[in-house]
Amino acid sequence: MSDTQSLIEDRPPSVASLFLERVAATPEAEAYRYPVPASSGEGPDEWRSYTWGEAAKRVFETAAGLMALGVRPEERVAVASSTRVDWILCDFGVLCSGAATTTVYPSTNTEETAYILADSESRVLIAEDAVQLDKAREARGELPGLAHVVVMEEADAVAAPDDPEGWVLSLTELRRRGAAHLAEHPESVTDAVGALRADQLATLIYTSGTTGRPKGVRLPHDCWSYMAKAIAQTGLIAEEDVQYLWLPLAHVFGKVLTAGQVEVGHVTAVDGRIDKIIENLPLVRPTYMAAVPRIFEKVYNGVAAKARAGGAAKYKIFLWAAGVAREYGKVTQDNFRRTGTASAPAGLKAKHAVADRLVYAKLREAFGGRLRACISGSAALAPDIGYFFSGAGIHILEGYGLTESSAASFVNPGEAYRTGTVGKPLPGTEVRIADDGEIMLRGPGIMQGYHGLPEKTAEVLEEDGWFHTGDIGELSPDGYLRITDRKKDxxxxxxxxxxxxxxxxxxxxxxxxxxxxxxxxxxxxxxxxxxxxxxxxxxxxxxxxxxxxxxxxxxxxxxxxxxxxxxxxxxxxxxxxxxxxxxxxxxxxxxxxxxxxxxxxxxxxxxxxxxxxxxxxxxxxxxxxxxxxxx
CATH class of the missing domain: 3.30.300.30 (ANL, C-terminal domain)
Known part of the structure; x- marks a missing residue:
């Protein structure tokens, strides 16, 4: 057995265990950065930090607070919030209490929010603000099992006259109750983490699906501890990295990024406001970030529009530079595949150097100037867009996975990445292509099944563990996967x-x-x-x-x-x-x-x-x- 495979197979039963291990190993190291609006209400946000030790204090208080509310192992606690540091700390708090997190997009309407809360039988909802609180309040008659709503924004944690006694409380109050619980039962959280089983439910993520009611995907603790170890073993992230995390944490792509970070211990800057991405990048100066293709398309279109607005000459230079970037990206990737060196002919290198001074260097600076790689997932990236960024020195590593496979099943391997493919399977994940071209996956990242839907589970999950993805693809002789389309599309x-x-x-x-x-x-x-x-x-x-x-x-x-x-x-x-x-x-x-x-x-x-x-x-x-x- 290889050392890599051994590390993955010998993983602890839960990502909550990995969290405690990380805190014990580097309690004073920086863990998270988060924005705080300027006190004047004008000017750029101020970025503050939590060390792993400071994060653990909030996580433990949240976990103990949920215990004090009567939440028991594997009972569901829903989180309806935009991407922010409190989302991550609350999620770890839920996991460390032994409960399971139900994720809810903040954009979900009242009807579907009520459906998710009812179907998941969530006992507590952690709501970001008054908007999310009002959805629960409006649907309260359909949610007899929802015992409490915990509101992140303290000013919004206001009970209405007809709310049941104690139904609404603030996150600050929950953590205060948790601190009191820990004073009486100091080992309660570590005991709860120690009692976790690998097959115990950790997360219930409802597919945002393109048709019909969303299905709750049951992901046990073992999925996340496996993902944490497997992502670390790819070598794509390191302890000195700074990640910029803006993706929705209710989505499996955003959620899996929190697992890899705990294993490696690097810094993550968290801010889900999409309209702040361009402003934040030069401030955060990330070394890596994940995004969906639409973001890269918008950046490309924005750069092109800006060049066009600068006049015919400037636009002509941009089009020339874009062509050089695509050619350079294709040639260097092809040469790396054949020789192991990302080389280019002298004439192309000379053109690339000129284009770099005129266009690419400014583009890299807009991303903060330190970006080593971007991870792209959730949908296909147009190859010409990928080659453009490749040639401009912004390396987009496409990956592939589904909610049902805990997000990260394939990813491109660092320097050896190939635009137009989603790379190779993570260590410990098996893949095969069915006779009709459908991609089949098997491994520790695969879901237990759909919540309360055994017939739907049986349609996609075979008894021997093979999962039908519904996607069509082909494998290269050396193991790179190319997705061609959704089977049903x-x-x-x-x-x-x-x-x-x-x-x-x-x-x-x-x-x-x-x-x-x-x-x-x-x-x-x-x-x-x-x-x-x-x-x-x-x-x-x-x-x-x-x-x-x-x-x-x-x-x-x-x-x-x-x-x-x-x-x-x-x-x-x-x-x-x-x-x-x-x-x-x-x-x-x-x-x-x-x-x-x-x-x-x-x-x-x-x-x-x-x-x-x-x-x-x-x-x-x-x-x-x-x-x-x-x-």
Missing amino acids: LIKTSSGKYIAPAEVEGQFKAVCPYVSNILVLGADRSYCTALIALDEISLTEWSKEQEALKGRPYAEIVASEQVRELIDGHVDQLNEKLQRWQTIKKFRVLPRDLDVEHGELTPSLKVKRPVVEREFGHLIEEMYEGGRERA
Whole structure:
């Protein structure tokens, strides 16, 4: 048995145990950074820190406070909050009490929040603020088992006249009760952690799914202790790293990042405000961060729009530099694969050096100047976007996993990463490709099953532990996985041709700097069409150069003939790269971008295809009602 495999197989029963080990090993080391608004209300936030010891004090008080409320092992405690340091400390508090965390997105509406709280039988809800408290209050009649709501924001922890006695309390009060409990029972938390079993429920994450009611995915403690050890063994993170964590912690991708950190012991700066990312990066100066492809697409489109706004000469330089970056990224990755050295021909190196001074160095500085790598997951990254960042010195390591596999099943291996693939399986994870191309996974990260849904569990989880992912992919001879599409999303045209819409959609995002989201359609139809949503900021910048559109509101800009012609040109570019049966014959530009609020995107920014098709069904029918197709 290899040392790596031994370390993974000899893991402790829970990530709570790993947390205690980390605190004991480095109590004075910095663990978390978090922003505090300036006292004046203006200017940049002030960043403060917790050491591992300081974090442990809050975690222990939270755990003991839950015990004092009567929460018992494996009972559920829900957390409904945006990404912030208190989310992480509360989650560890729940785990160290022996209970299990139910994650709830703060954007979830009242009806679905009530469903999750009821289905999970959550005993306590830890709510971020008055907005989350009000959802629980509105649904209280459907939640007889919800004994308490603990509110993070102390000013919002106000009981309503008809609230049951003691139903609402602040997080500060919970921790005060926990401190009192620890004074009487000083070993209660360590005893609870010591009693944890590997198969004991740790986390219940409800899939944000693109159809129907969300399913609760049961992840035991062993999933997280395995993930912590396996991520550390990849060598991708080190003790001296600084991670910038903004992803939703209610999502498995954000959650797994907290496990790897505990094992390695590096610093994590936590702030879930997406509108603060650009401002925070130069302040935090992370060495690594994780993101979803939409963020990288927005950065690329933003840089392109800024260059275009600088005039024709500046935009021409950017387009040239972008082309050099893609070529350099492809060549160096290919050479590393063949020779083990990321080399490039002298002529390309010279062009790259010039482009670096003009464009890439400024881009790296915008990311804080120390970024060693980014991890991209949750959806496919368009290869041309990946090669651009690769050539610019921002290395995006694509990974792959699902809620049902605790997020991290595959990741690209450091310098040997290959854009367009999701890398190799984590140590201890097995993979095979079924006869129909479906990816199958087996290992310690796989869920126990769907909460209360044995029939649904049996549909995807075989008795010998193999999990059906629902994704289609192929393995290279040396073990790199490439995802081609979701099994259920493959399009079969009326002529019998199969099309992977994600592949076409990714190629369009690489040729059109104004696109935000695109849906390729064509199932059981004679040709393919597309619904295209544009990025308002990029398109508004473009419109300033168009005499007929200057000063007009966005609704008029996006509906204009000029925009239709602009996108038509980019669709022509796309079609030149496609097989005849893949080409987009007709398209419609949507009047607004897709978003979470309208239910068209999941909180992790995946497109809910059925919702979009219902919402804009009239436009789809228009495209198939007859009339002239594109050549």
